[in-house]
Amino acid sequence: MVFVHLHCHFKGSFSDSALPLERTVKKAKECGHNAIAITDHGELSFVPEFQRKCRENGIKPIIGVEVYFVPDAKQCIKKKDNERYHLIFIAKNENGYKNLVRLVSKSWIENNFYGRRGLVDYKLLREHHKDLLCLTACFFNPISQIYFKNGISKGEDEFLKLREIFGDDLFLEVGRHFIKEEEESNEFLIKLSKKYNVPIILTNDVHYLEKEDWIKHDLIIKSRFGRITDFHVDSRDYWYKTTDEMKELGFPEEFLKNTLIVSDKCKEYDLPNEGDYDWVDFDVFPVEFEEIDEKEAEWVSNEVLGNIEKEIVEGIVKFWRRAKVIPERIIKCKEKILGEVVPLRITERVFTVQYLLSDLKNFGCSLSDDLNFLKNPDTLMWLGWALFRRNNFDKAERFFLNSISNGSDNPLNFYGIGIIKWKKEGNLKEAKEYFVKYLKMDSSSKRSKKVRKILDIISK
Ligand SMILES: [Zn+2]
Ligand SMILES: [Zn+2]
Known part of the structure; x- marks a missing residue:
C-alpha cells in the first residue's frame, strides 16, 4: 500500500457531495x-x-x-x-x-x-x-x-x-x-x-x-x-x-x-458518548438547552413523536415519488422509522430526520420551499428544536414561526424564538415580546419561572 485519500467530501458537505x-x-x-x-x-x-x-x-x-x-x-x-x-x-x-x-x-x-x-x-x-x-x-x-x-x-x-x-x-x-x-x-x-x-x-x-x-x-x-x-x-x-x-x-x-x-x-479513538461532553468549555447551546433536552421526552410523547416522524417520512417519500424514484436510503430510513424495528432514542431520531432533510437538501430543495408538505405545527416546532440544537438559529426561527402560523398553541415556539432573539441577535426588545407571549400561555411551570428571571435580566 502506498497511498490513502486524505481529502474526501461526504454528506456533511451539504450540496457539494455525491460520495456514498x-x-x-x-x-x-x-x-x-x-x-x-x-x-x-x-x-x-x-x-x-x-x-x-x-x-x-x-x-x-x-x-x-x-x-x-x-x-x-x-x-x-x-x-x-x-x-x-x-x-x-x-x-x-x-x-x-x-x-x-x-x-x-x-x-x-x-x-x-x-x-x-x-x-x-x-x-x-x-x-x-x-x-x-x-x-x-x-x-x-x-x-x-x-x-x-x-x-x-x-x-x-x-x-x-x-x-x-x-x-x-x-x-x-x-x-x-x-x-x-x-x-x-x-x-x-x-x-x-x-x-x-x-x-x-x-x-x-x-x-x-x-x-x-x-x-x-x-x-x-x-x-x-x-x-x-x-x-x-x-x-x-x-x-x-x-x-x-x-x-x-x-x-x-x-x-x-x-x-x-x-x-x-492519526491514532484510533472512540468519539465521546452522548452526554459525555463535560470537556466542552463554551456554550454549545445558548442557555437552558439542557432543560429542553430533558423536557423533550416529556412534551414529545412517543405517540406524538411517531406522528411527527411519519409526516416527515411520508412527505419525503411523496417528494421522491414525484421524482419517479425512491432511493434505497430513503426506504431504509422509512423502515427504520415506520417499521418500528428498533426503537430509536430521541437523539437518533433527530439524527435520522436531519439525515433525511440533508438528503433532500442535497438534491436541491430549500428547506423553506420544498418542505411545504410539512403542515403539522408539532412537526415544525420539533424540527425547529432539532435545528436549534445544532446552532442553526436562522432556520430554527423559521420553523418556529411556521409552526405558529400553522396554528400551534405550544408556548415552546415563543420560548425558542425568545432565546434566539436574545442570545443570538441580542435583540432585547423583540426577545422580551416573545417571552411575554410565552408567559401569557404558560405562567405556572418551572420554565415560566425561568422566563420571568430572564425578563428580569434583560429589563435591567
Ligand atoms: Zn475539498
Ligand atoms: Zn477546498
Missing part, C-alpha cells in the same frame, strides 16, 4: 487503501456514521474537516468581506477531535458570517490547534491565494504563520484536476516545501465515487438553491481514484507515500 459512504469504504478496501479521511466543509455531523462504517469494514477512519479560513474573522464580519480560504484540519487522537469540535462550533458561534458559514481564524487556531494536523487543502488555501494576490513574500508569510503553529504537523497539499490556477499553486507550494523541508502530500479533493458520477455532483451543485443555476464546476476529475490513477497524475511517488505519514500520525 458505504460504497466508498468498500472501494477503499478494493483499492488496498487501509485508511480514509473525511473532510467535509465546516461540518462534523457525518463523522459518527463515517467512523461506524469504516470500522465495520476494517478501514481506519481519519477524522478531519475542511474549514473556511480567514486571517481575522471579526474584521471580515465587520467589513462583510465574503472572501475566505480553505484549510483542512485532521485529528491525531481523541484530544485532537475535541479541538476539532471546539474549532467548528466556535467558528459558528463566535465567527458566524451572516448565517452562511462559520469562520476559523488565527486566533481560534492558536487556542485549539493541539493534536491537530494541518493540510493546506485545495488551491483556495490562504498561502496560494495570498501569493496570487499579493506576491511571493506575502504568500510565504502565510505559510510561516501556519508552520509556526503546526510545526511538523503541517503538510502542503498538491493535486491535479487540470486547472491552471491549481498548477500555479502546486508550483509555489513545492518551492516552499524544498526551501523549508515540509512534506508534500498528493490528494484528489474527492466529491464522488466513479469517474462518470461527475454528472450527479454537477446536478447537486447546480440545483443547491432549490432552482437550477448555471454554476460551473471547474473540473470533472473529483472522483475516488485508485492508486494507479493517482500515480498517473505525474507527481513524484514520494508525494503519494507521504499520505501514509499523515495516516500513521
Whole structure:
C-alpha cells in the first residue's frame, strides 16, 4: 500500500457531495487503501456514521474537516468581506477531535458570517490547534491565494504563520484536476516545501465515487438553491481514484507515500458518548438547552413523536415519488422509522430526520420551499428544536414561526424564538415580546419561572 485519500467530501458537505459512504469504504478496501479521511466543509455531523462504517469494514477512519479560513474573522464580519480560504484540519487522537469540535462550533458561534458559514481564524487556531494536523487543502488555501494576490513574500508569510503553529504537523497539499490556477499553486507550494523541508502530500479533493458520477455532483451543485443555476464546476476529475490513477497524475511517488505519514500520525479513538461532553468549555447551546433536552421526552410523547416522524417520512417519500424514484436510503430510513424495528432514542431520531432533510437538501430543495408538505405545527416546532440544537438559529426561527402560523398553541415556539432573539441577535426588545407571549400561555411551570428571571435580566 502506498497511498490513502486524505481529502474526501461526504454528506456533511451539504450540496457539494455525491460520495456514498458505504460504497466508498468498500472501494477503499478494493483499492488496498487501509485508511480514509473525511473532510467535509465546516461540518462534523457525518463523522459518527463515517467512523461506524469504516470500522465495520476494517478501514481506519481519519477524522478531519475542511474549514473556511480567514486571517481575522471579526474584521471580515465587520467589513462583510465574503472572501475566505480553505484549510483542512485532521485529528491525531481523541484530544485532537475535541479541538476539532471546539474549532467548528466556535467558528459558528463566535465567527458566524451572516448565517452562511462559520469562520476559523488565527486566533481560534492558536487556542485549539493541539493534536491537530494541518493540510493546506485545495488551491483556495490562504498561502496560494495570498501569493496570487499579493506576491511571493506575502504568500510565504502565510505559510510561516501556519508552520509556526503546526510545526511538523503541517503538510502542503498538491493535486491535479487540470486547472491552471491549481498548477500555479502546486508550483509555489513545492518551492516552499524544498526551501523549508515540509512534506508534500498528493490528494484528489474527492466529491464522488466513479469517474462518470461527475454528472450527479454537477446536478447537486447546480440545483443547491432549490432552482437550477448555471454554476460551473471547474473540473470533472473529483472522483475516488485508485492508486494507479493517482500515480498517473505525474507527481513524484514520494508525494503519494507521504499520505501514509499523515495516516500513521492519526491514532484510533472512540468519539465521546452522548452526554459525555463535560470537556466542552463554551456554550454549545445558548442557555437552558439542557432543560429542553430533558423536557423533550416529556412534551414529545412517543405517540406524538411517531406522528411527527411519519409526516416527515411520508412527505419525503411523496417528494421522491414525484421524482419517479425512491432511493434505497430513503426506504431504509422509512423502515427504520415506520417499521418500528428498533426503537430509536430521541437523539437518533433527530439524527435520522436531519439525515433525511440533508438528503433532500442535497438534491436541491430549500428547506423553506420544498418542505411545504410539512403542515403539522408539532412537526415544525420539533424540527425547529432539532435545528436549534445544532446552532442553526436562522432556520430554527423559521420553523418556529411556521409552526405558529400553522396554528400551534405550544408556548415552546415563543420560548425558542425568545432565546434566539436574545442570545443570538441580542435583540432585547423583540426577545422580551416573545417571552411575554410565552408567559401569557404558560405562567405556572418551572420554565415560566425561568422566563420571568430572564425578563428580569434583560429589563435591567
Ligand atoms: Zn477546498
Ligand atoms: Zn475539498
